[in-house]
Amino acid sequence: xxxxxxxYPERRIDxxxxxxxxxEIEEFNADYCAVLDGGQVERWPEFFTEDALYRVTARxxxxxxxxxxxxxxxxxxxxxxxxxxxxxxQMFAPRHxxxxxxxxxxxxxxxxxxVIATASFxxxxxxxxxxxTLHLAGVFHDRYARVxxxxxxxxxxxxxxxAILANDLxxxx
Amino acid sequence: MYQSQTVxxxxxxxxxxxxxxxxxxxxxxxxxPDWVYTSSAVYEKEIEAIFHGGTWNYxxxxxEIPEPGDYKRSYVGPTPVVVSRAEDGSVNVFENRCAHRGAxxxxxxxxxxxxxxxxxxxxxxxxxxxxxGIPFKRGVNRAGGMPRxxxxxxxxxxxxxxxxxxxxxxxxxxxxTEPIEEYLTPEILADFDTVFPGKPLKVLGYYRNELPCNxxxxxxxxxxxxxxxxxxxxxxxxxxxxxxxxxxxxxxxxHGRHGTMASAKSEDKYAKVSEENKKEMRSFHDGLxxxxxxxxxxxxxxxxxxxxxxxxxxxxLIVQREMNTLGVRQIVPNGPDSMIMQWTMFGYxxxxxxxxxxxxxxxxxxxxxxxxxxxxxxxxxxxxxxxRRASTATNVLxxxxxxxxxxxxxxxxxxIRSMYAYYRQVMGFSVEHA
Numbered sequence: 001x002x003x004x005x006x007x008y009p010e011r012r013i014d015x016x017x018x019x020x021x022x023x024e025i026e027e028f029n030a031d032y033c034a035v036l037d038g039g040q041v042e043r044w045p046e047f048f049t050e051d052a053l054y055r056v057t058a059r060x061x062x063x064x065x066x067x068x069x070x071x072x073x074x075x076x077x078x079x080x081x082x083x084x085x086x087x088x089x090q091m092f093a094p095r096h097x098x099x100x101x102x103x104x105x106x107x108x109x110x111x112x113x114x115v116i117a118t119a120s121f122x123x124x125x126x127x128x129x130x131x132x133t134l135h136l137a138g139v140f141h142d143r144y145a146r147v148x149x150x151x152x153x154x155x156x157x158x159x160x161x162x163a164i165l166a167n168d169l170x171x172x173x
Numbered sequence: 174m175y176q177s178q179t180v181x182x183x184x185x186x187x188x189x190x191x192x193x194x195x196x197x198x199x200x201x202x203x204x205x206p207d208w209v210y211t212s213s214a215v216y217e218k219e220i221e222a223i224f225h226g227g228t229w230n231y232x233x234x235x236x237e238i239p240e241p242g243d244y245k246r247s248y249v250g251p252t253p254v255v256v257s258r259a260e261d262g263s264v265n266v267f268e269n270r271c272a273h274r275g276a277x278x279x280x281x282x283x284x285x286x287x288x289x290x291x292x293x294x295x296x297x298x299x300x301x302x303x304x305x306g307i308p309f310k311r312g313v314n315r316a317g318g319m320p321r322x323x324x325x326x327x328x329x330x331x332x333x334x335x336x337x338x339x340x341x342x343x344x345x346x347x348x349x350t351e352p353i354e355e356y357l358t359p360e361i362l363a364d365f366d367t368v369f370p371g372k373p374l375k376v377l378g379y380y381r382n383e384l385p386c387n388x389x390x391x392x393x394x395x396x397x398x399x400x401x402x403x404x405x406x407x408x409x410x411x412x413x414x415x416x417x418x419x420x421x422x423x424x425x426x427x428h429g430r431h432g433t434m435a436s437a438k439s440e441d442k443y444a445k446v447s448e449e450n451k452k453e454m455r456s457f458h459d460g461l462x463x464x465x466x467x468x469x470x471x472x473x474x475x476x477x478x479x480x481x482x483x484x485x486x487x488x489x490l491i492v493q494r495e496m497n498t499l500g501v502r503q504i505v506p507n508g509p510d511s512m513i514m515q516w517t518m519f520g521y522x523x524x525x526x527x528x529x530x531x532x533x534x535x536x537x538x539x540x541x542x543x544x545x546x547x548x549x550x551x552x553x554x555x556x557x558x559x560x561r562r563a564s565t566a567t568n569v570l571x572x573x574x575x576x577x578x579x580x581x582x583x584x585x586x587x588x589i590r591s592m593y594a595y596y597r598q599v600m601g602f603s604v605e606h607a
Binding site: 058061064165 | 404406410534551
């Protein structure tokens with residue numbers, strides 16, 4: 001269920017090309033985070049290809065090769081259904097989320113134009129009358145496809161270090 | 174939210190009552206006093222009388238420790254233990270505290286070991302928790318060392334009683350706890366054995382979260398079929414559970430402490446909700462449908478009239494069978510205002526790859542990001558904040574009033590009533606004179 005290696009992957013890409021792709025990916029992720037942090041969860045599936053895999057899972061699962069996901073979506077339609085459920089039917093206390101990304105690292109570009117990359121993230125959560133708390137910390141393990149010239153995620157595995165999650169995870173990461 | 178993140182974190186003295194002030198309101202069947210959720214003294218007594226008392230506490234699945242030397246960290250109540258399989262194949266449970274200076278020596282959540290060695294002074298224990306070796310036991314150059322009368326066998330790890338049922342491991346501090354089959358009682362055992370028929374399990378992974386609520390609320394929530402169709406509009410909209418579906422809230426007939434919330438999904442994927450019932454359900458959303466409804470499919474793999482059984486097994490286990498998504502949830506109480514939930518999701522070793530993927534897709538219903546799971550977590554957090562901070566002090570429990578035990582209507586609180594009748598007796602609480 002994890003087609004991307006979790007352990008340190010060696011770079012297999014020309015440095016100049018990696019820098020160009022890194023900038024493009026950083027732009028992509030800035031938009032991705034802006035949509036989620038801006039409360040536009042129903043636009044979140046737009047960042048994925050039709051057949052994409054999205055999974056949020058604890059590091060202990062990823063390291064042991066266990067397939068379960070806190071969130072597990074096979075395909076953009078499942079992401080759409082989750083987004084609609086969250087924005088229209090689910091009950092939860094109001095909150096703001098803030099993603100902070102860094103260490104974007106491009107390790108490979110395949111002959112089919114797929115790009116393999118990772119980025120570290122911190123996810124902050126702020127509840128009504130609450131402090132901002134570090135809700136989740138981890139790494140995006142990503143595989144991008146190029147669709148009509150633009151990057152789209154074919155796979156995003158959100159692997160978090162946070163051993164014990166505070167209560168729940170409402171929005172996608 | 175963690176304790177350190179709670180803004181107004183002080184519990185008023187009236188809610189943090191001493192045991193001698195804990196007297197149940199006179200109409201005991203229909204009221205729950207807030208102090209059961211908020212008093213530190215009550216919490217301490219629960220650890221002693223319940224988790225360390227005559228109960229079987231879930232600690233692990235045998236599938237997690239299949240080979241000799243395999244071990245896993247776990248808990249009985251809030252007490253850290255290690256579950257270990259010895260060379261002879263036996264399963265052993267002992268406290269994760271070195272008998273010497275108290276270090277919690279086992280630090281990896283799972284692993285395989287030939288022995289356990291405390292890193293502080295390297296006292297070593299075998300896979301059953303017996304003390305094997307002490308460095309410099311006889312001193313150095315005839316100086317120092319243990320006294321002559323020191324006996325290793327008197328300084329092993331604290332061991333618990335262990336029992337298993339079809340691959341599920343339980344531990345107990347009490348010599349008096351009845352055999353597990355008797356402990357579970359016939360009706361509860363029947364649904365338990367449906368999920369655990371004895372065939373090999375395959376662990377699919379773990380979730381862990383802190384719920385900022387009292388541990389008993391988790392039991393109550395799964396003994397409260399009333400909330401299911403009201404809080405979880407997802408269940409209703411997509412036809413998984415509708416007031417009027419064939420359902421039951423089963424309560425064990427011996428003590429009233431275990432339960433099974435059971436329901437049978439209708440054949441249609443999407444529910445038909447009558448106009449009359451819609452009016453009662455504010456959270457109902459008409460006309461929503463899914464783009465990918467594969468995860469609502471129910472593969473009939475069990476010989477059971479129910480498509481869903483959620484079992485509350487006293488005091489620390491939930492067995493989840495939500496259609497084809499299976500899991501055990503272990504409650505770790507963490508003070509009156511908090512609990513840790515450790516989820517182990519699994520399938521069967523003989524699942525096809527497609528069946529495993531189906532379980533994973535359906536897993537989106539449950540867990541800390543599940544469509545049902547997160548709403549429960551939010552609701553229980555709201556209740557804990559309410560009972561801890563408000564000036565009023567009682568919960569109302571009047572649905573299907575007077576009734577205890579199994580109920581065949583969803584609009585009932587009889588199972589919660591049964592649990593608290595049992596709880597009052599175990600905890601020795603008296604009831605106020607009317």
